[in-house]
Amino acid sequence: MGQSLKGNPRFRAYPASYNGIHDVFFMPKNKQLDVRAITASVYKKYPGVLDIIRPRPNKLRVTAKDRMQANAIAADPSYTEDYRVHIPGGLVEVVGVIDDLDYPLEDILKYGQGAFLHQSSPRVKVLEVKKLYASSAVDGKKVFRETSSLRITFEGTVLPNTLYIEGFRVPIRRPFVQKIACCTKCRQIGHSEPYCTNSVKCGKCKGSHSTSECKAETQKCIHCKQEWHEMSLCSVYRKKQSEHKRAVLQNTRGLYADVLKSTSSVNPFDNLSLLEGNEPLPNMASLIGVKRLHTTRVPNKKTIKKKY
Ligand SMILES: [Zn+2]
Ligand SMILES: [Zn+2]
Ligand SMILES: [Zn+2]
DSSP states (O other): OGGGGGTOOOOOOOOTTOOSOEEEEEEESSSOOOHHHHHHHHHHHSTTOOEEEEEETTEEEEEESSHHHHHHHHHOHHHHTTEEEEOOHHHHEEEEEEEOOOSOHHHHHHHOEEEOSSTTSOOEEEEEEEEEEEEEEETTEEEEEEEEEEEEEEESSSOOSEEEETTEEEEOOEEOOOOOOBOTTTOOBTOOGGGOOSOOOOTTTOOSSOGGGOOOSSOBOTTTOSBOOOGGGOHHHHHHHHHHHHHHHHHHHHHHHHHHHTOOSSOTTTTOOOOOOOOOOOSSOOOOOOOOSSOOOOOOHHHHHHHO
């Protein structure tokens, strides 16, 4: 799992008592989707696959008969070499933000667990820990500054209330809302360049050259049609981002309510088998989270420092 700290994508798997449909998505990576070949191979190697559908030209959805089959398909090197094969993060993991925990990230990954308000609810694994950066524009250039906040990915779909580490708890401040990707190659909003199968398009004039090489006289944002600007300043992009955020928060509340209703002694997130793979993270964020009902009692900063 230390792999995730080096920036390599993590493999995602369906946990043991995931209750939904076991979908695995195929998208182009080193080559375009060969739907015919994939379909033939999947049915042959994985008997019992329930369905294969191509919802979009660049996307194939395979519905496996169970989680073991889905996890095996998503890890199968005969597919992952050529395609981006993945289980959507939103189905199997959840991301939250904590502030000011002066611990090495490796230790949080190793010793941290997600803990719930209901102390009887089983704790869940920490899958990934990353520092959060804030960006600002200095002389027209984007500058990133490290913040004291961390984004922590937990297994399951319910955001824990606290991070439990070495005997004390730190509140999860909020669900983490991923920025929507904007493709630097075709300039479309919603995916990033490594997964782009469109041709190059200029974000300033729609020409077939990269945005940075544009020599057009009138340069306008292709999304909002105003004078050209960075994507983070675009009204169209901002609207999409805030809609996305609202959806994440809404989703979060719904899920939390469900879980409170059905608090049981069964750990729904048990036995998450983490296999290693090379699948890049989907652009679509892994973001379903939960709003805390109220803050849980935690030791103050001093205690944390002393302990550390
Ligand atoms: Zn693109
Ligand atoms: Zn141009
Ligand atoms: Zn714009």
